[in-house]
Amino acid sequence: MELQIKQVISWMEKTNEKIQSNKEYLTSLDQAIGDGDHGLNMARGFQEVVNKLSSSNYTYVSDVLKDVSMTLLSKVGGASGPLYGTAFLKMSTALKGIETVDYPQFKKAVVEAVNGVKERGKANKGEKTMIDVWEPIVDFLQKQDNLEAKELESTAEKAMEATQDLKATKGRAAYLKERSIGHLDPGSVSSYYIFAALSEVLEEGA
Amino acid sequence: MELQIKQVISWMEKTNEKIQSNKEYLTSLDQAIGDGDHGLNMARGFQEVVNKLSSSNYTYVSDVLKDVSMTLLSKVGGASGPLYGTAFLKMSTALKGIETVDYPQFKKAVVEAVNGVKERGKANKGEKTMIDVWEPIVDFLQKQDNLEAKELESTAEKAMEATQDLKATKGRAAYLKERSIGHLDPGSVSSYYIFAALSEVLEEGA
Amino acid sequence: MSNVGIVLISHSPKVVEGIKDIIRQMVPDVPVELAGGTDDGSIGTNVEKIQNAIENAYNEKGVLLFFDLGSAMMNAELAVEMTDYEKVKVVKAPLLEGAYVAAVESGMGKTLEEVEKAARNVFDQT
Amino acid sequence: MSNVGIVLISHSPKVVEGIKDIIRQMVPDVPVELAGGTDDGSIGTNVEKIQNAIENAYNEKGVLLFFDLGSAMMNAELAVEMTDYEKVKVVKAPLLEGAYVAAVESGMGKTLEEVEKAARNVFDQT
Numbered sequence: 001m002e003l004q005i006k007q008v009i010s011w012m013e014k015t016n017e018k019i020q021s022n023k024e025y026l027t028s029l030d031q032a033i034g035d036g037d038h039g040l041n042m043a044r045g046f047q048e049v050v051n052k053l054s055s056s057n058y059t060y061v062s063d064v065l066k067d068v069s070m071t072l073l074s075k076v077g078g079a080s081g082p083l084y085g086t087a088f089l090k091m092s093t094a095l096k097g098i099e100t101v102d103y104p105q106f107k108k109a110v111v112e113a114v115n116g117v118k119e120r121g122k123a124n125k126g127e128k129t130m131i132d133v134w135e136p137i138v139d140f141l142q143k144q145d146n147l148e149a150k151e152l153e154s155t156a157e158k159a160m161e162a163t164q165d166l167k168a169t170k171g172r173a174a175y176l177k178e179r180s181i182g183h184l185d186p187g188s189v190s191s192y193y194i195f196a197a198l199s200e201v202l203e204e205g206a
Numbered sequence: 207m208e209l210q211i212k213q214v215i216s217w218m219e220k221t222n223e224k225i226q227s228n229k230e231y232l233t234s235l236d237q238a239i240g241d242g243d244h245g246l247n248m249a250r251g252f253q254e255v256v257n258k259l260s261s262s263n264y265t266y267v268s269d270v271l272k273d274v275s276m277t278l279l280s281k282v283g284g285a286s287g288p289l290y291g292t293a294f295l296k297m298s299t300a301l302k303g304i305e306t307v308d309y310p311q312f313k314k315a316v317v318e319a320v321n322g323v324k325e326r327g328k329a330n331k332g333e334k335t336m337i338d339v340w341e342p343i344v345d346f347l348q349k350q351d352n353l354e355a356k357e358l359e360s361t362a363e364k365a366m367e368a369t370q371d372l373k374a375t376k377g378r379a380a381y382l383k384e385r386s387i388g389h390l391d392p393g394s395v396s397s398y399y400i401f402a403a404l405s406e407v408l409e410e411g412a
Numbered sequence: 413m414s415n416v417g418i419v420l421i422s423h424s425p426k427v428v429e430g431i432k433d434i435i436r437q438m439v440p441d442v443p444v445e446l447a448g449g450t451d452d453g454s455i456g457t458n459v460e461k462i463q464n465a466i467e468n469a470y471n472e473k474g475v476l477l478f479f480d481l482g483s484a485m486m487n488a489e490l491a492v493e494m495t496d497y498e499k500v501k502v503v504k505a506p507l508l509e510g511a512y513v514a515a516v517e518s519g520m521g522k523t524l525e526e527v528e529k530a531a532r533n534v535f536d537q538t
Numbered sequence: 539m540s541n542v543g544i545v546l547i548s549h550s551p552k553v554v555e556g557i558k559d560i561i562r563q564m565v566p567d568v569p570v571e572l573a574g575g576t577d578d579g580s581i582g583t584n585v586e587k588i589q590n591a592i593e594n595a596y597n598e599k600g601v602l603l604f605f606d607l608g609s610a611m612m613n614a615e616l617a618v619e620m621t622d623y624e625k626v627k628v629v630k631a632p633l634l635e636g637a638y639v640a641a642v643e644s645g646m647g648k649t650l651e652e653v654e655k656a657a658r659n660v661f662d663q664t
């Protein structure tokens with residue numbers, strides 16, 4: 001695999017498309033076990049990301065990711081703002097000065113991202129948060145020597161679905177305790193869109 | 207001593223006069239160790255009391271005191287509202303059905319009042335609150351078989367002055383801890399006005 | 413089926429309005445009534461506002477009262493003494509954090525005692 | 539001589555405005571800066587608002603940050619990591635009650651550590 005500026009921008013555009021068309025769905029998920037704003041938060045944030053990227057010129061992948069981070073930080077009012085903001089910032093820092101990202105570099109960037117999210121959210125795997133998608137993705141990446149786009153997507157999908165059976169112990173859903181069981185975690189669903197979009201970009205690039 | 211409706215109304219009018227002319231002074235005391243509204247609170251409350259009493263007809267002393275209580279409760283936004291409201295309500299209850307209040311009845315009413323204030327404020331003597339005036343007054347009344355108006359006034363005055371050296375452990379001034387020492391307690395000063403006004407009424411009646 | 417009602421008492425009308433906005437995002441169907449400020453809307457508290465709020469929030473599950481400082485507690489306790497309803501209680505918990513947890517617990521159909529306990533322990537949980 | 543600055547962070551702009559109103563009655567001369575709501579004023583939090591508030595509240599005594607729920611804490615911690623100032627700290631205390639005590643203590647000229655401790659222990663005192 002190889003990621004260049006063009007692919008990263010396309011990754012964000014595809015993510016945005018998925019989020020815009022699933023805005024109501026994300027909202028309904030967050031209404032069930034949260035405050036109902038995750039659809040709005042993500043739709044607003046990624047629309048601004050796409051606007052920002054399309055109106056800027058970039059030399060390095062890290063600069064694109066930095067802008068993604070800053071835009072999400074300033075435009076997403078919920079917990080997903082600082083969390084995704086941190087994730088993309090960590091990726092940006094990990095990929096500093098690189099023009100074409102190769103697989104080991106990408107792996108390292110995602111590892112840094114998930115560590116950042118865990119630190120920011122003071123959360124670990126199994127607490128019914130987006131970490132329950134990001135960490136399985138890291139495990140999956142660690143096991144491969146080359147990125148299989150389709151498998152990336154299905155790994156994220158399975159991880160997202162598995163959040164249904166978890167009891168939330170972090171984030172707003174944690175207030176609901178047992179009642180959070182039986183519902184998908186909204187942030188895990190939006191994280192799935194992010195990796196599904198990446199998978200599509202990689203497939204096209206392949 | 208004897209207290210009839212006329213005297214009780216006059217008591218409230220004289221209290222109001224003292225409070226109106228010392229409004230700024232009470233404010234400055236509350237600015238030093240509180241939130242600066244005691245002058246306003248008391249001026250508004252007792253003006254409304256006087257308005258209410260002058261526009262009503264009464265058969266029993268207890269009905270006058272009940273109206274005093276209700277007016278202070280609804281028109282004083284600070285702690286002195288529920289505290290004085292409770293004091294006058296307890297007096298009203300203690301004097302129910304009595305047309306001319308004699309000294310033992312009055313004594314009992316003030317004892318009930320101070321007990322009510324202590325319960326409402328969860329406070330005791332020595333905590334730099336209005337209780338530091340009310341409780342010495344009760345002690346003074348308990349010792350006498352007949353009410354000496356002048357001594358009532360001087361007892362209240364001395365008690366009020368003694369609050370200067372206390373450290374507040376209840377009410378807003380308690381947030382200031384040691385810094386509350388060296389200032390008069392605003393509620394003790396307004397309580398002094400109440401007893402000074404009563405003293406004047408009793409003197410006139412004598 | 414009804415849910416435990418919540419009364420928010422603060423010296424500031426804005427504070428209780430804002431807390432209600434935050435609660436409503438997560439909990440649409442629990443009675444939340446406000447008693448902020450004095451009778452003329454300035455900084456302070458008012459027992460009649462609290463009495464009205466209790467009246468409007470009341471149902472057979474009961475009502476919990478949350479307050480901010482000093483006179484808010486005194487007026488809350490006065491209002492409880494003055495009401496004829498039995499299941500009305502003042503909760504000693506942080507106003508915003510306690511009321512938020514209480515609203516969520518109430519929305520799950522918990523009893524007055526359960527909701528109160530959760531609110532009191534709000535700072536142990538996290 | 540300066541006083542420890544206070545930054546109030548809430549999902550609701552009204553909440554922090556109201557708390558400031560309550561604080562100002564008692565404490566006129568301590569920096570109190572607000573970061574309520576998202577960048578467009580709806581319910582949520584915003585790290586840039588917090589950064590601006592820190593900037594405006596800062597002095598050599600330092601700044602303490604008080605927050606309400608979830609993302610407010612995350613954004614507060616982010617803002618602290620992003621600032622170049624050293625004496626900036628997030629306090630784990632009830633928003634209204636903690637900030638009130640902190641403002642009073644700050645007004646008495648206490649240090650950052652003293653103010654923070656008082657705020658954290660606000661529910662032990664009373």
Ligand SMILES: Nc1ncnc2c1ncn2[C@@H]1O[C@H](COP(=O)(O)OP(=O)(O)O)[C@@H](O)[C@H]1O
Binds near residue numbers: 080
């Ligand atoms: N402490 C945390 N650690 C990791 N992820 C979290 C945490 N809190 C919340 N999340 C994620 O954020 C999602 C909610 O995002 P969003 O609705 O935008 O935030 P908010 O709950 O502030 O409204 C959750 O579904 C969860 O995946």
Ligand SMILES: Nc1ncnc2c1ncn2[C@@H]1O[C@H](COP(=O)(O)OP(=O)(O)O)[C@@H](O)[C@H]1O
Binds near residue numbers: 284285286329391482
């Ligand atoms: N817990 C309490 N018990 C008894 N008296 C109190 C208590 N709290 C406050 N007070 C009295 O009330 C006075 C302050 O009244 P006021 O300024 O009207 O109330 P607030 O402090 O709410 O602004 C204090 O000076 C004190 O005498």
Ligand SMILES: [Mg+2]
Binds near residue numbers: 035
């Ligand atoms: Mg949400």
Ligand SMILES: [Mg+2]
Binds near residue numbers: 037078581582
């Ligand atoms: Mg939200």
Ligand SMILES: [Mg+2]
Binds near residue numbers: 241242244284
């Ligand atoms: Mg006052």
Ligand SMILES: [Mg+2]
Binds near residue numbers: 285
């Ligand atoms: Mg006041």
